[in-house]
Ligand SMILES: Nc1ncnc2c1ncn2[C@@H]1O[C@H](COP(=O)(O)OP(=O)(O)O)[C@@H](O)[C@H]1O
């Protein structure tokens with residue numbers, strides 16, 4: 001199996017206002033078809049590691065490889081392109097744009113990548129919203145959706161450009177148990193049936209249990225991986 005995303009001894013430190021280590025020499029490689037849960041106490045560096053893996057932040061040491069290719073030397077524009085093409089994000093708070101409909105929120109990353117025609121984008125958006133069970137809500141703005149519907153629209157948006165790598169930060173953090181279960185099943189499907197590399201930060205013990213692999217962090221370090 002190919003490793004789609006890999007952190008090689010990445011560290012991320014802050015110097016201001018005082019020296020602080022967010023991520024400490026963390027190494028982690030995730031293959032296509034694998035669902036990985038990242039767990040650990042609040043403040044241990046889970047989100048920081050996710051930002052590094054997703055090229056939203058740069059490590060001070062080490063490198064992140066996407067499809068086996070180092071990224072540290074890339075210019076910002078190339079990193080942005082790689083991110084748009086290969087990586088999708090689902091954040092704890094959905095971060096859908098409030099003034100856009102569900103449909104337009106999902107179309108946005110497709111328009112930014114500019115690989116598909118308008119008609120192709122329309123078709124792809126409807127397909128994704130249907131797949132996530134929110135096709136009937138396509139014309140609604142986020143404030144007219146339930147929490148579970150919003151999170152499913154956020155997942156559809158993360159999948160907009162068919163990313164091989166899906167990174168999720170506490171995607172079930174604000175969901176009830178039914179919606180949590182549905183979202184966990186969706187992530188399992190995205191990994192196992194669609195062969196994506198799926199990495200989810202989670203506090204949900206059931207979610208961690210449902211993952212193929214659990215990575216535990218403490219004080220910026222990966223202390224367990226099994
Ligand atoms: N830009 C920043 N400046 C200062 N401290 C930060 C910054 N970003 C994160 N932190 C701190 O770094 C630690 C790790 O953060 P984070 O990766 O968000 O942890 P987690 O997601 O595991 O809760 C936390 O203590 C957080 O308060």
Ligand SMILES: [Mg+2]
Pocket residue numbers: 046047048169
């Ligand atoms: Mg966090």
